[in-house]
Amino acid sequence: MIDANGTIYQDLTKILVTREEIAAKVKELGRLITRDYQGKSPVMICILKGGAVFFTDLVREIDLPITMEFMAISSYGSATKTSGVVKVIKDLDNDILNKDVIIVEDIVDSGVTLNYLKGMLEHRGAASIRIVTLLDKPARRRVENLKVDYSCFNIPDEFVVGYGLDYDQTYRNLPDIGVLSPKVYEKE
Secondary structure (H helix, E strand, O other), X not given: OOXXXXXXXXXXXXXXXXXXXXXXXXXXXXXXXXXXXXXOOOEEEEEEOOOHHHHHHHHOOOOOOOEEEEEEEEOOOOOOOOOOOOEEEEOOOOOOOOOEEEEEEXXXXXXXXXXXXXXXXXXXXXXXXXXXXXXXXXXXXXOOOOOOOEEEEEOOOOOEEEOXXXXXXXXXXXXXXXXXXXXXXXOO
16 A cells, blocks of 8 residues: 555645545445445446546445446546536446436536536436435536535545546545645646
């Protein structure tokens, strides 16, 4: 495991959520989803790449016969703020008609991407759609009616990396979630 004094931690201003806090919340969330979906076989959709670490830990805490799907959707590129233009990079491999769907996301920020995705999956005939996120940043929400059904942590309006979240494809491997120093992403 990476030491919190390691090289990749030097670009952080602080650690916002520790690996221990994450593990405890993921376990709790797994129990909650197991309870809420008793008797069902939900389709868990991981939103790549950021959601992959959270997704793999979460599905191992769910005691149900689930199926797993993966999608890659972008509205950021290498920027720190959403462009508002949603692009599907990798779509589902299987049909979700009449299935209970759980979208697993790393962070809900503006809500633009998830609102688009939810509408697309509703159009494809999902029986139900719920949203699970590791981090919820309500201060940045641009889509007011987007409901996050399960969330591990509400966070302030700061640029965070780690546990799957990145800046320009780096920092995903941090086991904690930290606030990235502006000197890393601001133009000088």
